[in-house]
Amino acid sequence: MQQKTTNQKAWFLVLPVLILVAFSAVIPLMTVVNYSVQDTFGNNQFFWAGLEWFEDMLGDERMWNALQRQLLFSGIILAIEVPLGIFVALNMPKSGVWSSFCLVVMSLPLLIPWNVVGTIWQIFGRVDIGLLGATLAALGIDYNYTQDTVSAWVTIIVMDVWHWTSLVALLAFAGLKSIPDAYYQAARIDQANRWAVFRYIELPKMAGVLMIAILLRFMDSFMIYTEPFVVTGGGPGNATTLLSIDLVKMALGQFDLGPAAAFSLMYFLVILLISWVFYTVMVNLDKKGL
Amino acid sequence: MDWMAWTWPTAAFFGTIALMLVIFTGLAIRFPETPRVGVLRIETTRGDRLFITLLGSAFINLAWLGLVGDNQPLALGVCLIYAICVFRWV
Structure with missing residues (x-):
């Protein structure tokens, strides 16, 4: 009988990743906990405060309001991007030159850096020189994202939809392409209508990739900073101050490192919980062969 | 290490977590196990249950701090009961 070879030296191959994760995640996280x-007034001098900052933050309306806005933002963009992405994927040419053309065009927004996307929309939405803002003003629509809350929200949501719907569409498209033709043939034999084909063949077969799409979009939108910051700067007032914008204001603007650290740890815990739920659901879907 | 602003309580906190990870790694090597399905209807190993325990404990502590406000060590007692339940039934 052949003996299984063991080579413990392979563990050293994991070392670079461990070092990378330690410096990019573990050590910063430990510092934030510390x-x-x-409390600190700078100059690297620290004074013990115990759980005071956590208590302050838990009773602080500012954080809860930012959390509410964040959940609303993530909920809205998911409710738009997922169905829209599926709709686009269903209507894309499945093969040939046009399919490749669509894929390239759809990938373009994904390649643009966040701050550039923010700048594009910041200018695009301006009432004086922006195409969108000027057009809406010419049509008599009262639109001004620097002064009006609804306008600001619509702008950052439309911007996110423009930037990221392609990702959902591309993932859904990959899911659709992986469905064998035999399923569609069986559906035709059964004279299934378009809705039944979508409901009982395409949607279940896309479930796995859609979960990945929802997870990615939720996490990205929950941590979004650059785009809304460039466009609205969190305003008007605090109307578009999402969690990360509020956190940066607290940590770097006000230099309240203690409260900001407590805030970011709670933020981190929420993200960790949601990621774990999504991950568990995905792994279980995988096990069911979806 | 000055810039990391270490304190004894936080060092003990991370030390405890590190110790738990070492113990559970040792257990996984010494007594390999097959995942089981518990009340959450998901497959879990001992490591998964430790993760659920630690994450849940963080939320229990925050909830205690926000809702009760004092006697924080008592929250650790609740966490212990929670941990026993997780390891028994999840």
Whole structure:
């Protein structure tokens, strides 16, 4: 009988990743935990504060309001991007030159850096020189994202939909392409209508990739900073101050490192919980062969 | 290490977590296990249950701090009961 060879030296191959993760995630996280229980006035001097910052933050309306806005933002963009992405994927040419053309065009927004997207929309929406803003003003629609809350929200949501619907569409398209033709043939034999084909063949077969799309979009939108910051700067007032914008204002603007550290740890815990739920659902879907 | 602003309580906190990870790694090597399905209807190993326990404990502590406000060590007691339940039934 052949003996299974074991080579423990292979563990060293994991070392670069461990070092990378330690410096990019573990050590900063530990530092944030240390900051969250202390007070500082700069100069690298720290004073023990215990759980005071956590208590302050839990009773602080500012954080809860930012969390509400964040959940609303993520909920709205998911409710738009997922169905829209599926709709686009269903209507894309399945093969040939046009299919490739569509794929390239759809990928373009994904390649643009966040701050550039923000700048594009910031100018695009301006009432004086922006195509969108000027057109809406010419049509008599009262639109001004710097002064009106609804306008600001519509702008950042439309911007996110423009930037990221392609990702959902591309993932859904990949899911659709993987369905064998035999399923459609069987549906035709059964004279299934278009809705039945979508409901009982395409949607279940796309479930796995759609979960990945929802997870990616939720996490990205929950941590979004650059785009809304460039467009609205969190305003008007605090209307578009999402969690990360509020956090940066607190940590770097006000230099309240202790409260900001407590805030970011709670933010981190929420993200960790939601990621774990999504991950568990995805793994279980995988096991069911979807 | 000055810039990391270490304190004894936070060092003990991370030390405990590190120790738990070492113990559970040792257990996984010494006594390999097959995942089981519990009340959450998902497959979990001992490591998964430790993760659920630690994450849940963080939320229990925050909830205690926000709702009760004092006697924080008692929250650790609730976490212990929670941990026993997770390891028994999840």
